[in-house]
Amino acid sequence: MTERITKSMAKNIYYGGGTFALLIFIALTFDTVHQIPKRSNEVNMTPSVVAGKKIWEKNDCVGCHTLVGEGAYYAPELKNVFQRRGGADEASFKAYMQGWMAAQPLNEPNRRKMPQFNLTTDEVNNLADFLIWTSEVDANEWPPTIEG
């Protein structure tokens, strides 16, 4: 098959095809950026949610957990932890989070360990708000089950 393709043909496919793909990609990027606020319910993105995201980053939570399926695979997925551990109820999820974060690391021999991050009550609430907000992002019905 390659005998029939000349060098200049291959070159044209590269430049033409590459430019074509890039242009479509840029156009779709603009459209996606336009749609993200609605799909992520940006109106509900309170200062506490933003603060929670900063705490998430500052402690490198993604170094063990996945969130919307991205991150490390050492610890559970957290997009739907609000439903899994809080029964989709804000008050009980926040109570759970306060207790959980304070209890780390769990004293169970050889279980994978989560470090103690010494977060304040407010910081844990911010983190909980961030995870609640994330759980409502329209991610095309992912994750498939409650276990994440």
Next chain:
Amino acid sequence: MKYTSQAVAKPYFIFALTLLAGEILFGLLMGIQYIYGDFLFPLIPFNVLRMVHTNLLIVLLLNGFMGATYYLIPEETQRELWSPKLAIITFWIFLAAGVATILGYLFVPYATLTEITFNELLPTMGREFLEQPLPTKVGIVIVALSYIFNVGMTVLKGRKTVITTVLLTGLLGLAVFFLFAFYVPDNLVADKFFWWFTVHLWVEATWELILGAILAFVLIKTTGVDREHIDKWLYLIIAMTMLSGILGTGHHFFYMGAPEYWLWIGSLSSAVEPLPFFLMILFAYTMARERKIQHENEIALTWAKGTAVMGFLGAGVWGFMHTLAPVNMYTHGTQLTAAHGHLSFYGAYVMIVFTVISYAMPILRGRPHGNSKKAQKVELTSFWMLNIGMVGLTLALTVAGITQIMDQRVGTDLVSFMESQASMTGIYTIRLGFGLLVFAGLMTYVYSFFVKEEAK
């Protein structure tokens, strides 16, 4: 060695192999922690081990690419490097920044590290693979710019070939897309969306140009095949890369909040992504078959062919396995992703670094015909140890991923993440075993360079 300035490649190659040893070592530590959760805890928590593991990989590959570039650019442009001194200064800056960053990860709690490195000014830390403190990220930009400038000046003043053009395009893309590492929107979905501009467009677009260029160079040198012929193949491969890889970014946008149309665009484009890697196999084997010279450094050609095959397996086959949206619904965020990540980074990128080192290092050390036959035999052993080790640990991770999916995501009798993981110690032990084989393979590779030349 035709040009004295090619010698600047040597420290880059040595440093790349050193970093690779570190990377594998930290991978082994993580492998142990996967089985014994108390291992090294709380001294080095998992996230720190992982950060060191993945960041070492990125830095070693950039080092390998830089070494390869500095070696091949003088020969391609038929002139000395614009500034060998700048290349050496850049090397030491890169080394110092790299070592300081790793030490920071290991000895400073991450939250403290964000505070003392001015992350508040421009928050960029705490995102997968882009965990580097702000000064390191700025350092990477400076190093990349000075490197591209040096290479660009050399190319401008010298002979322009398809290889130099493709290489420079890849390097420019690498620099441009890294800039997205500095853009961190407050909205997690927007943040993830642009994060992939660096991560995906590096490994599945611009780096493939660099890979193609290095592979073409080594094939020209070891087979003596006509340049026109090689150029056509190179264009064809990177044309398929661009056509599939750019819109293939869409396979990361299925389930993170981006619109539905990515389900179709991502699936269709990335279904084509194995094609450039398949062409690479045809390329390497056709050139080897039609070779005009019998280069005495046979092992370099073996590595080149190996890169094409393993790149196709890791990036092509293991990528395709979970790239269609309905499948990815179940595989997203499982050990299957880790399996694909390991074999594709190794097969495509670590192996091209081995390829260029195996070709260039003997020349840089005054052995224009390659290492001795005896040394090449040792190196061939390391080739198989590394490949079998990587395929083995990839298969183990694949089994782990499938187990995870069956436990957590299929049927009604669901098992929790922690419970499912606890049931997999056997699989993770096998993974660790193959990891040890990979490390032994690397040690054998390094040893092969010190096998004494036979008396003639």
